[in-house]
Amino acid sequence: MNRHQVVIAAVLSVFATLAMGKDEPVYYGSALCKYPQYECVRVGHSQSWERMFPDERERDLVQRLNRTYNYLWAGKVIAVPKDLKHITWKDISPFPLKIKPEDNTKLIIVDQDKLAYGAYDEEGNLVKWGPISSGSDRCSDNSSPTCRTKTGIFRVFSMENEKCKSGVFPLGRGGAKMPYCMYFHKGLALHGSDDIPGYRASHGCVRMFTRDAKWLNHHFVETSKESNNFLGTKVIVRPLASREKK
Secondary structure (H helix, E strand, O other): OOOOHHHHHHHHHHHHHHHEEEEEEOOHHHHHHOOOEEEEEEEOOOOOOOOOOOOOHHHHHHHHHOOOOOOOOOOEEEEEEEEOOOOOOOOOOOOEEOOOOOOOOOOEEEEOOEEEEEEEEEOEEEEEEEEEEEEEEOOOOOOOOOOOOEOOOEOOEEEEOOOOOOOOOOOOOOEEOOOOOOOOOOOEEEEEEEOOOOOOOEEOOOOEEHHHHHHHHHOOOOOOOOOOOOOOOOEEEOOOHHHHHH
């Protein structure tokens, strides 16, 4: 086994452990500094994602690992795999690459503790995963006592294109951009956003990288129709671990 294979195996070991729940809390971002497979880099003045990671593939991996693609500020610490050139999105997945398929249907799992979603095909293969930002504990506009995302098992019943907008937020006028929205419960949707801050910050929807929402909308998610027995793509929103409910 050569050097980069050893490093990849070590990375996989870390994330397999996290995915199986053997290490709590689940780590991402700068918390990965404790592992030798990573180096943590402090952002300097006038640096950006593009300047720090000119290669688009590598930049995408680092953004997923840190659960954000928001603007970088001086002093922010981000985790970077030491063998970035050789790893893939599967190597840093917080989800198992294979699960037992449920009813031979597609499935999207939203894990709020991992700040990530995983999309599985009919055979239980992980085909994509990415960062999310779900509902915050308290609503920033005091519109409700809490803005936590409703948990449970749902089905996508409606979706729109890149022009999708909220009819409620901002309060009193609506119009908040929700590109490639995929509604799974009343007004709650999976949708793209320019603001994925690395923590739960939404009004209840599940925000994700806009490029991910576009892919899911165009190539993965189905609404209810005759060909799928009027059952849209299944969405499971996992509840927060007890430690975050305190």
